[in-house]
Amino acid sequence: MVIKGKFGLRAFVGGLLLLVLLAHAAFGKNSSGQIRAVAVSPDGKLLAVDFGNDKSSFIYKVPVDTCVAARLTNANDGQESSPSFSADGKRIAFTYRPADHRRSRIVIANADGSELHEWSPSEANDVSPVISPDGKTMVFSRFGFFGSYSPIAQPHAHEWNFYAADLDGGNVRQITNESFYMASAPSVSPDGKNMVVVAEGLETDQQIAIYSITHPGPRLRTLQPHVPNEVSRKHPILAYPNYLPDGSILFMAADKRIDYDVYRLDPDTGAIEKLTNRNGYATDLGVSADGRTAVFLKWQISRTGDLVSNQAYLLDLQSREAKPLKISGLR
DSSP states (O other): OOSTTOSOGGGOOHHHHHHHHHHHHHHTTOOSOEEEEEEEOTTSSEEEEEEEOSSOEEEEEEETTTOBOEESOOOOSSEEEEEEEOTTSSEEEEEEEOTTOOOOEEEEEETTSOSOEEOOOSSSOEEEEEEOTTSSEEEEEEEEEEEOSSTTSOOEEEEEEEEEEETTSOSOEEOOOSOBSEEOOOEEOTTSSEEEEEEEOSSSOOEEEEEESSSOSSOSEEEOOOOTTBSOSSSOOEEEEEEOTTSOEEEEEEBTTOOEEEEEEOTTTOOEEEOOSOOOSEEEEEEOTTSSEEEEEEEEEOTTSOEEEEEEEEEETTTOOEEEEOOBOOO
16 A cells, blocks of 8 residues: 555656656546556466455456466455565465555465455554565554645655564564655565665655664665666656565666666665666566566556556566566456
8 A cells, every 4th residue: 555655756847747646646536447556476477466446456366377367355345455475475465445444454365365364463554564585574564644745736645664573463563763755565685684665755855775674773775776867866766676586676767758667776786787678657566586577567648647557567587578468357
């Protein structure tokens, strides 16, 4: 659910600002179903997608070889979102918000849909769950305010902070204490010690920030990579950071053509490698635990700025080939 507020819309300028604001406003108003988030299993053979509209959405499993979707749950209403796989591929965690708009909570199920149960350890709005590589810790986020700081802006969640807890729901500890204006979903490092997010404050621009999970406190590192033809050097647009097994970071960044391409960042040297070209408006970058496959959504935008349709793509991180997937069975 950190989903749609994480692009730093304050950073857009001119026509780009107007276009993307319209697109995000239209996203929640689409009455027909759309894929709203996507995750890929550790071996790259299975997707978990959130499909629905502003009234309801549900998690589907999609085998990559057939692209035929099947429901993971049997919920009749509410919104299921933000799916993620455990590192062994045996479990899927996601966010569920009931139709009566009570608090969002985290749900865990086996990858076949069995043993589904609520996980959230509190009465707060718990969202964007990620299970650590060793399967012992859940990293997630909470927001403190839903609304808008401006009468002309779209309302969304604010005052984000991140937390960790043992997988049984105990030993909850706060990782950050910065109440971010906007924040991405977290990605946990291969050794389970750190997490990376894209964060933005009321007075600060978007940055890739690394925090310790095992020793919560101030951020360990701040990274603000600059990509070719970026929309603004002072206000870069960054999104969807993902740790790779070698410790490098996969992320998306926007350029002046509104292309959200995929890049690999070496956090030690600052070296950047571009992996896609001319994606257009793209979202929801995720990566498999084995580091071989990435997945993301490409969107079609109308002349009025509406997000009219999208398609999931698999990206082979070695060959850099992006393959469109024609998914059926979503309804």
